[in-house]
Amino acid sequence: MNKVVKNPALALAGITDGMTLMVGGFGLCGIPENSIAQLVQMGVKNLTCISNNAGVDDFGLGLLLQGKQVKKMISSYVGENDEFERQMLSGELEVGLIPQGSLAERCRAGGAGIPAFFTPAGYGTEVAEGKEVRMFNGKPHILESALTADYAIVKAWKGDTEGNLIYKATARNFNPMMAMAGKITIAEVEELVPAGTLDPNQIHTPGIFVQRIFKGEKFEKRIEQRTVRPKN
Amino acid sequence: MNKVVKNPALALAGITDGMTLMVGGFGLCGIPENSIAQLVQMGVKNLTCISNNAGVDDFGLGLLLQGKQVKKMISSYVGENDEFERQMLSGELEVGLIPQGSLAERCRAGGAGIPAFFTPAGYGTEVAEGKEVRMFNGKPHILESALTADYAIVKAWKGDTEGNLIYKATARNFNPMMAMAGKITIAEVEELVPAGTLDPNQIHTPGIFVQRIFKGEKFEKRIEQRTVRPKN
Amino acid sequence: MALDKNGIAKRIAQELQDGWYVNLGIGIPTLVANYIPEGIEVEFQSENGVLGMGPFPFDGEEDPDLINAGKQTITTRDGASFFDSATSFAMIRGQHVQLTVLGAMEVSQNGDIANWKIPGKMVKGMGGAMDLVASAENIIVAMMHRNKAGESKILKACTLPLTGVGCVKKVVTELAVMEIKEGKFYLLERAPGVSVEEIIAKTEGDLVVPDIVPEMNLN
Amino acid sequence: MALDKNGIAKRIAQELQDGWYVNLGIGIPTLVANYIPEGIEVEFQSENGVLGMGPFPFDGEEDPDLINAGKQTITTRDGASFFDSATSFAMIRGQHVQLTVLGAMEVSQNGDIANWKIPGKMVKGMGGAMDLVASAENIIVAMMHRNKAGESKILKACTLPLTGVGCVKKVVTELAVMEIKEGKFYLLERAPGVSVEEIIAKTEGDLVVPDIVPEMNLN
Numbered sequence: 011m012n013k014v015v016k017n018p019a020l021a022l023a024g025i026t027d028g029m030t031l032m033v034g035g036f037g038l039c040g041i042p043e044n045s046i047a048q049l050v051q052m053g054v055k056n057l058t059c060i061s062n063n064a065g066v067d068d069f070g071l072g073l074l075l076q077g078k079q080v081k082k083m084i085s086s087y088v089g090e091n092d093e094f095e096r097q098m099l100s101g102e103l104e105v106g107l108i109p110q111g112s113l114a115e116r117c118r119a120g121g122a123g124i125p126a127f128f129t130p131a132g133y134g135t136e137v138a139e140g141k142e143v144r145m146f147n148g149k150p151h152i153l154e155s156a157l158t159a160d161y162a163i164v165k166a167w168k169g170d171t172e173g174n175l176i177y178k179a180t181a182r183n184f185n186p187m188m189a190m191a192g193k194i195t196i197a198e199v200e201e202l203v204p205a206g207t208l209d210p211n212q213i214h215t216p217g218i219f220v221q222r223i224f225k226g227e228k229f230e231k232r233i234e235q236r237t238v239r240p241k242n
Numbered sequence: 243m244n245k246v247v248k249n250p251a252l253a254l255a256g257i258t259d260g261m262t263l264m265v266g267g268f269g270l271c272g273i274p275e276n277s278i279a280q281l282v283q284m285g286v287k288n289l290t291c292i293s294n295n296a297g298v299d300d301f302g303l304g305l306l307l308q309g310k311q312v313k314k315m316i317s318s319y320v321g322e323n324d325e326f327e328r329q330m331l332s333g334e335l336e337v338g339l340i341p342q343g344s345l346a347e348r349c350r351a352g353g354a355g356i357p358a359f360f361t362p363a364g365y366g367t368e369v370a371e372g373k374e375v376r377m378f379n380g381k382p383h384i385l386e387s388a389l390t391a392d393y394a395i396v397k398a399w400k401g402d403t404e405g406n407l408i409y410k411a412t413a414r415n416f417n418p419m420m421a422m423a424g425k426i427t428i429a430e431v432e433e434l435v436p437a438g439t440l441d442p443n444q445i446h447t448p449g450i451f452v453q454r455i456f457k458g459e460k461f462e463k464r465i466e467q468r469t470v471r472p473k474n
Numbered sequence: 475m476a477l478d479k480n481g482i483a484k485r486i487a488q489e490l491q492d493g494w495y496v497n498l499g500i501g502i503p504t505l506v507a508n509y510i511p512e513g514i515e516v517e518f519q520s521e522n523g524v525l526g527m528g529p530f531p532f533d534g535e536e537d538p539d540l541i542n543a544g545k546q547t548i549t550t551r552d553g554a555s556f557f558d559s560a561t562s563f564a565m566i567r568g569q570h571v572q573l574t575v576l577g578a579m580e581v582s583q584n585g586d587i588a589n590w591k592i593p594g595k596m597v598k599g600m601g602g603a604m605d606l607v608a609s610a611e612n613i614i615v616a617m618m619h620r621n622k623a624g625e626s627k628i629l630k631a632c633t634l635p636l637t638g639v640g641c642v643k644k645v646v647t648e649l650a651v652m653e654i655k656e657g658k659f660y661l662l663e664r665a666p667g668v669s670v671e672e673i674i675a676k677t678e679g680d681l682v683v684p685d686i687v688p689e690m691n692l693n
Numbered sequence: 694m695a696l697d698k699n700g701i702a703k704r705i706a707q708e709l710q711d712g713w714y715v716n717l718g719i720g721i722p723t724l725v726a727n728y729i730p731e732g733i734e735v736e737f738q739s740e741n742g743v744l745g746m747g748p749f750p751f752d753g754e755e756d757p758d759l760i761n762a763g764k765q766t767i768t769t770r771d772g773a774s775f776f777d778s779a780t781s782f783a784m785i786r787g788q789h790v791q792l793t794v795l796g797a798m799e800v801s802q803n804g805d806i807a808n809w810k811i812p813g814k815m816v817k818g819m820g821g822a823m824d825l826v827a828s829a830e831n832i833i834v835a836m837m838h839r840n841k842a843g844e845s846k847i848l849k850a851c852t853l854p855l856t857g858v859g860c861v862k863k864v865v866t867e868l869a870v871m872e873i874k875e876g877k878f879y880l881l882e883r884a885p886g887v888s889v890e891e892i893i894a895k896t897e898g899d900l901v902v903p904d905i906v907p908e909m910n911l912n
Binding site for chain 3: 271317321327337341343347350361363365366368399410414419466467468469
């Protein structure tokens, strides 16, 4: 069941104006760089992007914002991004803010066929407005619904030809849940190996969740907050 | 944060009559054999056991049934067990049957602080009796609640002193979710290694979910349905 | 002539499409894996936590930690993966598995299925069946047309406790292939040499019979 | 004398207990990791998916794939683990993390906290804060007693949009340690050399002051 496509153009074929995309990553860590570059090149517009963050001005999803390709961002934390701020304040860009844990769980739910679940996060805040509240164990919870996307675009460290994925360190973050929640899921990987190479016991995302996979040409992996100790 | 205890007796200390236990495994695969033997020795009674299956007559949870230590089994599939059948038909043993996917998800929910979720499984069947029904995407779903336990007892392949666990093949099954859902979680492992030995990228159950860990003395690993091809 | 169990499995295998992930139940469904048509690739999922099942192991090479949902020792193919039960049912409930094949005690003409409980007899539990039938977009039932008492299992309404409602799309028995739609069974094919009359006689549910009912092609 | 940020962190570190898993927010809370009392072991969780964080990496050894929730490059200790965001918040929501320390713009005497949004200003989002405050059994707020305009942040009722309701148990500022219970702030300790009168003057919420308010012991 070979899912390998040759390049980002083939991987992202079918993404059109107005679609909803999930894009993996936390800050600039574990984002599908090559796919984002391809989205810029394709020039698709009016996208709804579900992604924990919105990148920085000149990297990550910030690149799509620069090209005014995004109609709506659904995230838990934005900012770090002047163009984002300008578009949001001017009303060009819609923004839906979701608690980070609810965002993760709603993506997982979307992939797992759980249409809705109760969580305590956001009760009593504006996040809860219009949502059902119910007590469990003496504590109020709100009902949150599943999220899905036309396409989910994720980035992994290693992948095989059947779409099995392994992530590295904290570059895992939202990628596994988004891979589950895409109607079509595209994975870009640093290393693409034949099926049978990866240990079946160590697969983070089983290939069933991935429809297309390609090896990214290069990964810049920009660091947002370089913090170091001096070597002595 | 050393969680190692020397033997099953110390690992299971605190389990008393009437408690609810989650016990990992699918059939006889991935069950905590040494802990079950210890429960038999302790003679604790009136237990509620949440476990996908109930073992066979002379192995797995069947051993607890023989000693009439179980008041109630919560499972998805029982049978393969004459003593179980006798106790159930005579009314000595209560049995709660739950669809397997709902059982897995309810354990995960218990561990993840999700008190309830909607699932399509069981709608229109006796499993749905008394449960809230709601339509999502044109399809009826029922509301299922989280499961937790006083103690969860799981079995892993490798574990480290901080309680990080790696399972082998399909012996993983219910163990990871049950590890999350126990107020106190006890892990028995085949191989116990110092912290830092296991690759942090390949941990199936992070140590935060495990309170006590011990190396099992021996693992019989009985096979329920040996099916083979002849070697030619 | 009515098919045997392998014949039923062989006919169902014709429904497989390239690239599908498939969950096979215990019994006749398991046999489907032996008849994958040439030129297509499918992957088998087992709900206890494995994707990419291969054939049974060679004698002496069985691994107690590697079983399928029927608790049989198995092997895996290249590209296999293991996962926990919650993830496994996420695949099933989330409709990532394209086809589920399972056995049944009864199927009704609105697609209800009963296959887990006979009141008054020992109840073994539903296992993963309720999740599978409630979730799958595409469910094929593989079973004998009648029970051991000679009563039709293709019914107007199920008499046994249900496993799921309105979910079965297709039924393959030793006599016929039937589709379920709009509250009726539609006879699509008959087993080689089996007459339409015999199928009608052995079917209790409403059966729509077209003028021409082709024989199954099992070559 | 009022504490500096490190003093606040040092005082909060005294609350740590052996074997706890702890989530530290951005800002003052991050500093708590520098003052773990002798003889106890705690593990730090970061909600982007790591347990067992170590110190910042040596210059030149930073790994872009290894960051904390503040997007800072980090290292890990022996026994660390990585996991996805859903599992990370399962730990938090499921109360497997024993202590959460975070900053705030306002705290009210019934334990409400506001720390994510100032209407009319740019909104950056709540990140994981709403999950953390709604879930944690044990939340300590680390902040300055007053804002830059000199207004008390220790209030009868929050004026800013809430992050969570009735969740804060303890507040540590540069002036005082206060417990929240029964709808009031209880003054537990004062910073060395800070008078009870100063704390009262700078606190807008109802403050219960015992006869004797010990000084914090920061040695």
